[in-house]
Amino acid sequence: MTQLEENFADIAPPLNRDAALLESTKCLYCHDAPCMIACPTHIDVPSFIKKINTGNLRGSARVILDANPMGHSCARACPVDVLCEGACVLNDRDEEPIKIALLQRYATDYAIEKSLRLFEPGAATGKKVAIIGAGPAGLSCAQDLRRMGHAVTIFDAHPVPGGLNTYGIAEYKMRPPIALAEAKMVIDLGAEIKSGVTVGRDVAFEDLHKEYDAVLVAVGLSGTRKLGIPGEELPGVIDALAFIEHLKTHPYDETPVGRNVVVVGAGNTAIDAVTQAKRLGANAATIVYRRGEEEMPAYEYEFQLAKKDGCAFRFFTVPKRVIGTDRVTGLECVRSQMGPPGADGKPTLVEVPNSTHVVECDMLMRATGQGRNGDFLKSAGITIQSGSVVSTLPNVFVAGDCLSGGAEIVNAAADGKAAAAAINLALGGQPVMSQRDRMIRA
Ligand SMILES: Cc1cc2nc3c(=O)[nH]c(=O)nc-3n(C[C@H](O)[C@H](O)[C@H](O)COP(=O)(O)OP(=O)(O)OC[C@H]3O[C@@H](n4cnc5c(N)ncnc54)[C@H](O)[C@@H]3O)c2cc1C
Numbered sequence: 001m002t003q004l005e006e007n008f009a010d011i012a013p014p015l016n017r018d019a020a021l022l023e024s025t026k027c028l029y030c031h032d033a034p035c036m037i038a039c040p041t042h043i044d045v046p047s048f049i050k051k052i053n054t055g056n057l058r059g060s061a062r063v064i065l066d067a068n069p070m071g072h073s074c075a076r077a078c079p080v081d082v083l084c085e086g087a088c089v090l091n092d093r094d095e096e097p098i099k100i101a102l103l104q105r106y107a108t109d110y111a112i113e114k115s116l117r118l119f120e121p122g123a124a125t126g127k128k129v130a131i132i133g134a135g136p137a138g139l140s141c142a143q144d145l146r147r148m149g150h151a152v153t154i155f156d157a158h159p160v161p162g163g164l165n166t167y168g169i170a171e172y173k174m175r176p177p178i179a180l181a182e183a184k185m186v187i188d189l190g191a192e193i194k195s196g197v198t199v200g201r202d203v204a205f206e207d208l209h210k211e212y213d214a215v216l217v218a219v220g221l222s223g224t225r226k227l228g229i230p231g232e233e234l235p236g237v238i239d240a241l242a243f244i245e246h247l248k249t250h251p252y253d254e255t256p257v258g259r260n261v262v263v264v265g266a267g268n269t270a271i272d273a274v275t276q277a278k279r280l281g282a283n284a285a286t287i288v289y290r291r292g293e294e295e296m297p298a299y300e301y302e303f304q305l306a307k308k309d310g311c312a313f314r315f316f317t318v319p320k321r322v323i324g325t326d327r328v329t330g331l332e333c334v335r336s337q338m339g340p341p342g343a344d345g346k347p348t349l350v351e352v353p354n355s356t357h358v359v360e361c362d363m364l365m366r367a368t369g370q371g372r373n374g375d376f377l378k379s380a381g382i383t384i385q386s387g388s389v390v391s392t393l394p395n396v397f398v399a400g401d402c403l404s405g406g407a408e409i410v411n412a413a414a415d416g417k418a419a420a421a422a423i424n425l426a427l428g429g430q431p432v433m434s435q436r437d438r439m440i441r442a
């Protein structure tokens with residue numbers, strides 16, 4: 001294994017059979033299990049762990065992927081500390097929570113490795129649905145629609161499916177082949193996929209709306225917001241998402257990385273960019289963030305990981321100008337501090353006078369958040385209705401990041417399933433009981 005391969009090796013290696021069995025014996029199989037409530041897709045955690053314990057790995061994987069078609073990728077990339085594992089009752093006893101993610105991975109790896117066919121398409125209804133976007137939301141919707149018997153065609157702008165699972169998740173959490181194997185399970189249910197097709201450019205949204213009985217819009221978020229400061233067009237200033245996508249689609253040594261990298265922003269994308277720049281060989285990789293550590297949107301464990309990787313953090317630092325003549329050489333910044341509360345009661349941010357300074361860098365990444373893909377929604381004439389998968393256009397539904405404004409894989413999967421239930425109903429199908437309702441009724 002080369003040094004770079006080692007740097008991007010699995011951050012949470014899988015459990016072997018003995019370790020999985022041992023871990024499964026520690027579960028208390030709680031009634032009203034808080035781990036199940038905490039999961040946005042409400043996977044029946046005690047049930048799938050029990051099945052691992054009794055050697056029924058097929059049944060275990062079925063429980064997981066029935067509730068969450070993205071259960072394979074979620075096992076690797078879910079922020080479990082703040083979801084199922086964070087809610088495990090063992091935390092209250094000052095014990096380690098059950099390793100739910102690793103057990104989930106153990107069962108779903110088995111299903112993928114054995115190419116198990118866990119679900120079958122439903123009897124054909126004669127209805128056809130177009131799904132725009134083959135990310136977690138679109139794929140989750142497709143799985144349920146196929147099981148209900150509706151014909152599904154998925155259109156995706158990228159050459160292969162998976163959305164950010166394939167192109168965005170940090171390489172040390174999940175590699176593209178994992179995402180593609182998961183997408184294949186859905187496509188093998190008989191969903192047609194048209195990759196490399198951008199709706200709005202290669203095919204008109206209006207044509208899909210006319211041709212199909214229903215349309216799901218699951219196009220994710222738009223590109224990273226601009227910094228809005230002079231000099232940001234200089235070579236060497238790049239979008240963090242473009243950097244990550246390049247890394248995930250090329251041999252590691254083909255992704256250019258600076259010796260001294262600065263990433264602006266402090267969300268999870270910024271953390272992924274800074275850690276991967278460091279792991280790719282940058283001498284220094286630094287986050288520049290205008291607020292303080294307490295206000296960082298990134299999860300605590302992501303922050304700790306970046307620190308462990310040797311990344312630096314410059315808090316209360318506001319970018320003002322990108323410096324360089326034919327290429328970026330630095331970022332001019334001023335210091336900031338928390339000021340008195342504003343109209344909304346939250347402390348305002350005030351710049352410290354005479355605090356201008358330059359943070360040197362030869363690569364500058366923007367990780368300053370993404371919008372809701374408003375351009376696409378607007379050009380298609382779609383208005384979102386307060387977080388509902390039902391849009392203002394008849395028989396047009398919305399799911400995933402373009403609905404939520406950006407969340408996690410598991411939320412996109414939950415949305416995709418909710419959209420499938422709503423589409424089925426709109427097409428005259430019987431109401432289906434959601435996993436949440438099943439959980440409440442149990
Ligand atoms: C860098 C990064 C790291 C992340 N890490 C994690 C993590 O560790 N754990 C986690 O749970 N979540 C993570 N997330 C969030 C997670 O990836 C998203 O919440 C999830 O992928 C959203 O799914 P989606 O289907 O809504 O959108 P996406 O995954 O963005 O998929 C949208 C799809 O729509 C397609 N598309 C867009 N426009 C068009 C068009 N006009 N025509 C056709 N196709 C189109 C795109 O090609 C894409 O395939 C991360 C996000 C980012 C950006």
Ligand code: SF4
Pocket residue numbers: 026027028029030033034035036045046087088089090098100
């Ligand atoms: S809360 Fe913990 S112990 Fe209880 S069922 Fe869930 S994983 Fe098992």
